[in-house]
Amino acid sequence: MRHWIGGLLAALLPILPAAAQPDALVARGRQLVEGIAACGNCHTPKGPQGDVAGMAYAGGFVIDIPGAFRAVVPNITPDPETGIGRWSDAEIARAIRDGKRPDGSTIGPPMPIELYRDIADADLAAIIAYLRSVAPIRNAVGKSSYPMPLPPSYGPPVAGVAAPADDPVARGAYLAGPLGHCIECHTPMLADGRRDWSRTGAGGVPIPGPFGMVVPRNITPAALSGWSDAQVIRAITQGISADGGRLSPPMAFPYYARMSDAELRDVVAYLRALPPLR
Structure with missing residues (x-):
């Protein structure tokens, strides 16, 4: 599935059709993030009735697997202080597909980087565009802890991924x-x-x-x-x-x-x- 189709996301966005920037791109991102990708299932904090209202994608939900990890899910809203508001599109793309933060540290489970490496370029661009569009929420969260060692990388940097076959x-x-x-x-x-x-x-x-x-x-x-x-x-x-x-x-x-x-x-x-x- 994976092959070279040219550059990272930063190079991809300028060549998208004008109609896809930004409305159609954001709409596609919403369809993915709020649908099959279900990003809020982890990145939105939970209460007794499910997702906490007004805190979409603000992080803080804790996933604790004894002996493996205690993951404090990060804030992925555009808040510049506690979220990803200061990250470039290429840095967000690298975090999703390569499992690396802007500071070079490795993102651990349960983020399924092994699978996210095969997200198609167009869908990755749409996901990032939608995350840019959500409300920025100031919500500082703690750090995750991993008794198990994290890999130095999940593989070589992903250069480009095509859409799946029409089947x-x-x-x-x-x-x-x-x-x-x-x-x-x-x-x-x-x-x-x-x-x-x-x-x-x-x-x-x-x-x-x-x-x-x-x-x-x-x-x-x-x-x-x-x-x-x-x-x-x-x-x-x-x-x-x-x-x-x-x-x-x-x-x-x-x-x-x-x-x-x-x-x-x-x-x-x-x-x-x-x-x-x-």
Whole structure:
């Protein structure tokens, strides 16, 4: 998927069609950030009723995985003091796709950098344009702590990524992978902490949180063979299983409910195409 198509984001923006700057670009970014990418699922602080009103993307939500990390999610609003208001577009792009802050430090999990490295250039530009457009919120947050060592890098700098092929399965793989990182939670881990991509979608490791201990389910055809497409889409957008049972956070149902019908159909096509694993 990844190949050279010219420069970093800073070089990409000036050559976008005039109609895409800024209205269409921001609209596409909103569709992604508030939909499949579900950035607010981590970057907006939570209360008993869900996202705290008036604090969209202001950070402070804590994700604590004992023995692995205690991540204090950062403020990604344009606030210049406590958010990313002083970061350049290229610096934001580098943080998302390469996992590096402007000071060169490495961004740790649960930010899914391994998958974000394959976000297409046009979508990355749209995400950044939308983040620039949200309300700046002054909200200083603490630092994350990582007992485990973070990698010096997640790989060589990403030079450019093309959009997925115009095919339902390819589009669904892109939505459930780089953009929505669904397959990160729903794929088991190896003993060394890496994802076992030979068992993509076969079910993930337990996730503790205020919602209790949640084990991401098997989402391959071995588990979904008795589900209709409508039932899979209902599970994604409403958190209701095929048997009528309620599914649990941290799956971002309110965000996925904003996905288009075409996007949801593509995700289902991709899930149906996975190897059936148990």
